[in-house]
Amino acid sequence: MPSSPPVTERETHPEAEPPHREAHEGTLGSRLNWLRAAVLGANDGIVSTAGLVVGVAGATDDRSALLTAGLAGLLAGSLSMAAGEYVSVSTQRDSEKAALAQERRELREQPEAELEELTELLEERGLTRAVAREAAVQLTERDALRAHARVELGIDPDDLTNPWHAAWASFLAFTAGALLPLLAIVLPPADRRLPVTVVSVLLALVCTGWSSARLGAAAPRRAILRNVCGGALAMGVTYGVGALLGAAGV
Numbered sequence: 055m056p057s058s059p060p061v062t063e064r065e066t067h068p069e070a071e072p073p074h075r076e077a078h079e080g081t082l083g084s085r086l087n088w089l090r091a092a093v094l095g096a097n098d099g100i101v102s103t104a105g106l107v108v109g110v111a112g113a114t115d116d117r118s119a120l121l122t123a124g125l126a127g128l129l130a131g132s133l134s135m136a137a138g139e140y141v142s143v144s145t146q147r148d149s150e151k152a153a154l155a156q157e158r159r160e161l162r163e164q165p166e167a168e169l170e171e172l173t174e175l176l177e178e179r180g181l182t183r184a185v186a187r188e189a190a191v192q193l194t195e196r197d198a199l200r201a202h203a204r205v206e207l208g209i210d211p212d213d214l215t216n217p218w219h220a221a222w223a224s225f226l227a228f229t230a231g232a233l234l235p236l237l238a239i240v241l242p243p244a245d246r247r248l249p250v251t252v253v254s255v256l257l258a259l260v261c262t263g264w265s266s267a268r269l270g271a272a273a274p275r276r277a278i279l280r281n282v283c284g285g286a287l288a289m290g291v292t293y294g295v296g297a298l299l300g301a302a303g304v
């Protein structure tokens with residue numbers, strides 16, 4: 055991985071910035087997607103770190119063991135989320151760029167066939183032949199590549215996701231979530247650390263379940279219930295295993 059700072063698509067193509075892009079539905083939709091991904095990343099951080107530290111707490115009262123396990127879990131989780139996100143967004147962007155390059159080539163080599171293709175795609179969306187033809191001609195005159203990218207490929211050539219942004223966002227979201235169970239297990243006195251952790255984790259899972267449901271326009275109650283049950287199960291299982299190992303003196 056290169057260590058250069060992230061460069062946004064906007065910086066590399068400043069002239070391509072269309073006016074009033076905030077008003078575009080696609081932009082609002084992609085912002086909500088980002089927000090939802092952040093909430094889900096935080097949720098992962100909460101559940102996996104809570105499972106980890108509660109499991110270790112089942113086996114030992116040692117605060118430094120809990121801190122070590124929690125921090126290692128936080129870093130392992132956030133780095134693996136960031137790396138996974140970097141790889142998947144890079145791959146997606148490579149294939150989008152390849153598709154755009156091919157489109158550019160086709161527009162150069164066979165403009166007539168491309169105009170006909172755009173016309174047919176617009177017809178499929180419900181326009182009459184004559185109107186589709188007129189629209190295709192106008193779109194082609196304004197910016198043929200953008201028209202084909204949007205209508206044919208479903209992507210915005212000026213708004214491809216930056217893999218470094220995606221990786222950082224995942225890293226930060228997971229870390230923000232993971233800090234809650236980590237602090238909840240190491241800060242309180244030993245006899246209160248488990249109840250404090252379990253209660254604060256379940257409350258946080260109510261919040262993330264509610265937020266992700268609202269951002270995805272789904273009914274919140276079931277999402278909250280599923281989320282809280284998932285977290286409770288994770289903590290219950292790891293605590294059980296940790297307690298068994300602790301009791302066996304492993």
Ligand SMILES: [Zn+2]
Binds near residue numbers: 157160168202
């Ligand atoms: Zn095309």
